[in-house]
Amino acid sequence: MRRGFARVLAVVLVGALAVAAGGPSASAHTQLVATSPSEGAVLTTSPASVSATFNESLLTTGGAMVVLDAERRSVGTGDARVQRATIALDLQPSLPDGTYRAAYRVISADGHPVEGSFTFIVGSPSKPEVQGTAPANAAGEQQSPAWPAIVLLAAALLGAVAVGWWVVRRVRE
Amino acid sequence: MTHTSQAPTSGSPRVSRRGLLAVGGAGILGAAGGFIVGRESAPMTSDQPATAATAAAPQTYDFHGAHQAGISTPAQQHAAYLGINLQERSTNALAAVLRLVSDDAARMMAGKPALADPSGMLAATASGLTITVGLGHRAFELPGMQASRPEAFAALPAFATDAFEPGWGDTDLLVHIGSQDPLVLSHAIRVITVDLSTLARIAWIQQGFRALPDPSGATGRNLMGQVDGTVNPVPGTAEFDETVWMQHPSPAINGGTVLILRRIRMLLDTWDVLDTGAKELVIGRDLSTGAPLGGTSERDPMPLAATNDLGLPVIPTDAHARLAHASTPRTRILRRPYSYDHGMHAGTNDVGLLFVAYTQDPRDSFIPMQRRLAESDALNRWVSTIGSASYFVPPGVREGGFIGEGLLA
Numbered sequence: 190m191r192r193g194f195a196r197v198l199a200v201v202l203v204g205a206l207a208v209a210a211g212g213p214s215a216s217a218h219t220q221l222v223a224t225s226p227s228e229g230a231v232l233t234t235s236p237a238s239v240s241a242t243f244n245e246s247l248l249t250t251g252g253a254m255v256v257l258d259a260e261r262r263s264v265g266t267g268d269a270r271v272q273r274a275t276i277a278l279d280l281q282p283s284l285p286d287g288t289y290r291a292a293y294r295v296i297s298a299d300g301h302p303v304e305g306s307f308t309f310i311v312g313s314p315s316k317p318e319v320q321g322t323a324p325a326n327a328a329g330e331q332q333s334p335a336w337p338a339i340v341l342l343a344a345a346l347l348g349a350v351a352v353g354w355w356v357v358r359r360v361r362e
Numbered sequence: 363m364t365h366t367s368q369a370p371t372s373g374s375p376r377v378s379r380r381g382l383l384a385v386g387g388a389g390i391l392g393a394a395g396g397f398i399v400g401r402e403s404a405p406m407t408s409d410q411p412a413t414a415a416t417a418a419a420p421q422t423y424d425f426h427g428a429h430q431a432g433i434s435t436p437a438q439q440h441a442a443y444l445g446i447n448l449q450e451r452s453t454n455a456l457a458a459v460l461r462l463v464s465d466d467a468a469r470m471m472a473g474k475p476a477l478a479d480p481s482g483m484l485a486a487t488a489s490g491l492t493i494t495v496g497l498g499h500r501a502f503e504l505p506g507m508q509a510s511r512p513e514a515f516a517a518l519p520a521f522a523t524d525a526f527e528p529g530w531g532d533t534d535l536l537v538h539i540g541s542q543d544p545l546v547l548s549h550a551i552r553v554i555t556v557d558l559s560t561l562a563r564i565a566w567i568q569q570g571f572r573a574l575p576d577p578s579g580a581t582g583r584n585l586m587g588q589v590d591g592t593v594n595p596v597p598g599t600a601e602f603d604e605t606v607w608m609q610h611p612s613p614a615i616n617g618g619t620v621l622i623l624r625r626i627r628m629l630l631d632t633w634d635v636l637d638t639g640a641k642e643l644v645i646g647r648d649l650s651t652g653a654p655l656g657g658t659s660e661r662d663p664m665p666l667a668a669t670n671d672l673g674l675p676v677i678p679t680d681a682h683a684r685l686a687h688a689s690t691p692r693t694r695i696l697r698r699p700y701s702y703d704h705g706m707h708a709g710t711n712d713v714g715l716l717f718v719a720y721t722q723d724p725r726d727s728f729i730p731m732q733r734r735l736a737e738s739d740a741l742n743r744w745v746s747t748i749g750s751a752s753y754f755v756p757p758g759v760r761e762g763g764f765i766g767e768g769l770l771a
Contacts, residue, residue: 250680250740251643255673263673292672294643300636302643306672 219297220244222274226309235284235311239265239291240277243303247271251296254278259287259315271295286312422488425468427758429607429617430765432494433696433720434597438540439572440547441700443623443716445498445533445565445751446558453506456534457770459561460495463537464764466554467493476553489543491550495765496536496621496753504534510769512615514608514723515754518622521736523747530625530749533565538621544571568625568749570700570716580660581652584701584715585628586744588645589652591697592660593687604691608722614768617757620724622695624717625702625749631711633744644740646681654683680740685731692726695719714745724752 225240254269265278292306423431448455466476475482502511541547581589595602610616652660656676668676688694704712721727756766
């Protein structure tokens, strides 16, 4: 009886681990920690640069950053710089008032590409306003929180254990 | 059980029949398919025994012709590059070596043993054997040879990423041997090294291998997993001729080419830490299809100017494929690389790529390309160029002649 339960539990656990390892959420541990300016910030003066900082260090290769105004014109200067966990880009001086979107793509030191964006406003927003949140790009990794996946996985695991327990009982009885 | 044991025996003859049909069909049509571009003197006929490998390429290539074999002919499964230095640094010694190697090559490529070969039976199956000879920078420094140096055979400058280890550098001569059969290759190496033993010293031998040809015609992959040689010109086209062969008033140079051989160690342990998406950003291509990022199939043009919704370049600015990109035949190279794997040493895999490139003038093509790569290629982190040598590969010769003859006159 006990051995049967342990066997079912082991099978379910191994299965759950395999799903977790192969699933798209496996590399979600490279997380954006902060941006400068912060998402949605309204600035009174034009920033000299933008940056995005992550929870682990980045490769100095493969990084890219671009800042677009509401008409999708690039307002950055020079190349993006990667230092430790931060990618940064200098901006043209005295940006006119409006909404800007900074986009980044980095490869974390442990080999995961991350792509995303944030917006900020200099003075007052552009009209019409550019979209506040960026669509996640296919090439990059979505910056969505991992907890819904974890809850789902836990629920599935519990369900599977319960079913397994029930099956073992039925067979034994 | 019975199903699985039957599968291999019934499967393999089917493959070779299809291969033979392909050879026959291509011959009738005279199409410029990859495997009939060579100057094969004995194309396969249906009563010859066939395996998948031999069906894809002719058994023998003619040593004689306008160009040396082993460049426009299909790359065999196995290759060796022998760096050779003369014992006596004179044009007489150089001529003796060139004569000897040419004689050995002409015989063995025809499936005949070299003179006094004690194991001549090993030469009976050439298995697509080609033997190609090049002269190094050191050969043109010999007394009486300076005036013969082709202008386009320029020395390679130092590149920022060079990490040369001793023993893989320039030599007087290069002998490149290729065959479908590693046994034939080994025997040909032995014949040539023994024949040259009183005249020359072998500085190094670099051996490599390739994957079996993909039936779909997809480009072969290297050990990093990427397709290698996608943008190669196709033999038999004007573009190929313009990329590879020198045009020169001197018949000793016209129809020759420059061969660049670089030994590139791959740091696979750290490369394999990257997930597929990251590798694709570094290379600039989809790993499974070989298509450029933003494209759908391997030979799609590179969308170099494309940006995504966020304004980020679809192909990163430091992607390998972007920086290696060249837009005209004369600025391109013919890539004919081989992988190498010498097992494990001091706990690290000794694996990599024999980067082999041909160009009519490296100053137009390889040198500017390599400068771009050395400066900013994202791939540099996972590769290390540990050896480099370059050679002038003279044009082919008529029967009775020897390679490089015109340079010595």
